[in-house]
Amino acid sequence: MMNNEFKLPPKPKSNRKRVRNLIIALILVVIYYWAFSGVLSRIDWSFVNKLSDNLTRIVPRLANPDWAEIGKVTELIFETVFIAYAGTLIAAVLAVPFGFWAAGNMVKSPIWNTFGKWFLILDRTFPELILAIFFVISVGPGAFAGVLTIGLTSFGMLGKLYAEVIESIDMDVVEAMEANGANKVQILFYAIFPQVLPEFLSFALYRFEVDIRASTVLGLVGAGGIGTLIVLTAANRDWEQLGLIIISIIVVVMIIDYISTKIRKRLV
Amino acid sequence: MITFNDVSLVYPNGTQGLKNINVEINEGEFVVIVGLSGAGKSTFIRSVNRMVTPTDGELLVNGENIIPKKGKELRKLRTSVGMIFQNYNLVNRSSVIKNTISGRLGHTGTIRSVFNLYPKADKKLAFENLKRVHMEEKIYNRADELSGGQQQRVSIARVLTQEPSIILADEPVASLDPPTSHQVMTYLRRVNKEDNITTIVNLHFIDMAMEYADRIIGMRDGEIVFDGLVNEVEEKTFEQIYNRPIREEDLRGSENDASASGE
Secondary structure (H helix, E strand, C coil), X not given: CHHHHCCCCCCCCCHHHHHHHHHHHHHHHHHHHHHHHHHHHHCCCCHHHHHHHHHHHHHHXXXXXXXXXXXXXXXXXXXXXXXXXXXXXXXXXXXXXXXXXXXXXXXXXHHHXXXXXXXXXXXXXXXXXXXXXXXXXXXXXXXXXXXXXXXXXXXXXXXXXXXXXXXXXXXXXXXXHHHCCCCHHHHHHHHHHHHHHHHHHHHHXXXXXXXXXXXXXXXXXXXXXXXXXXXXXXXXXXXXXXHHHHHHHHHHXXXXXXXXXXXXXXXX | CEEEEEEEEECCCCCEEEEEEEEEECCCCEEEEECCCCCCHHHHHHHHCCCXXXXXXXXXXXXXXXXXXXXXXXXXXXXXXXXXXCCCCCCCCCEHHHHHHHHHHHHCCHHHHHCCCCCHHHHHHHHHHHHHCXXXXXXXXXXXXXXXXXXXXXXXXXXXXXXXXXXEEECCCCCCCHHHHHHXXXXXXXXXXHHCCEEEEECCCHHHHHHHCCEEEEEECCEEEEEEEHHHCCHHHHHHHHCCCCCHHHCCCCCCCCHHHCC
């Protein structure tokens, strides 16, 4: 009985909010209309006919991998994983000092701290392939260019994540260490590292998962790994071999994701 | 011996933390500071180890004015003044023994402490102090596996390992239940008597102040409004300090009240 009679107090209504929401809705409708009308007027409908033809011709061949090349593919997949591993390792170590630089509770001067944050943003703005091209030109094609690319792109993201971890620590512990006369280095090792290292490691592992996927495409521009082979087989229309490559990548990524998720669960 | 000569403290935002404090605390005394929150109790004790810096006056600790100290000098002062916190401030992920031995940091070289190379005597000291607070069976447990009372006992062991001449305790029992509070206060009291360590404790529970203190200092609005030995104190005194009648919440309750809920 009581339940039926109960009513929440009425929500305050404001005309300004209504007008604002109406305007937003109107603008969205206009944008959608404009976008779809553009697509529909320019679309070439003949692709639908080609689609079924392409699918019946290529997909069965992709699903029927050519196991003869398994040795070469395995070797290149290992190279890809190693590029990701070495790159992530560089990034995970390099990101530590930059993480501290960008953490608001570790740097006294706000201006200096903002520089740290900007530096990491700057690093994150470089697309992977552009950096890869840059390194292929400067150190020559091969796995080394790939390692450098992964290292440099991951470090910006890891630095930002590390900085956020550092900003979330319990500063009371730092205060306790200050109060017993510890110096800065001792505070770092006794109050800060125990709080942040497990999270650092967890983020580095997560980034390793991402980097494996990233390093499979680095070969497109000659930075080592399986990517080069992908380009070649696709250009030769060797769909059986491409199928093998795709399946191998999926298997390896799944295995590594599974292991790293298990480890990360135990870390934190 | 701690001497406040006309000490004032104004925070950068303009709040007056301390107003012309003049007080002397003798060696080996157990002083309890009472007052409502915001009365300046915390500011008072945090001035003694310079976690805050008074803006005016002279503050002598063991004969030296500590207000101008900085860097190495300041760290040296802090090694001789231990501090206990309301939230224990242990490193949750570190073991009890590692937390305890971190009391030695001020006495240990950087390299030695980073590589965990403490002299045998220091390790013994840490273990002995854990024994004193009856935590010797938990030394390899992580700090976050312990109850609040146990964590506060570890933090007492950490302070003792520092071998201080003064212990400051900032609301050490505010987060604990009555029986555990009495236990922690009993340890503090025992350490004060056995080792002759000057102890200053902030409390807002009147009954606990009466039970454990030698001397009570009452603060209101950054000023000392009462200073006397515990036998001079009556209920009226607290009403003067608090500037209002005493309420239920100002009392912690006796040790036996809730002893069933002990650890």
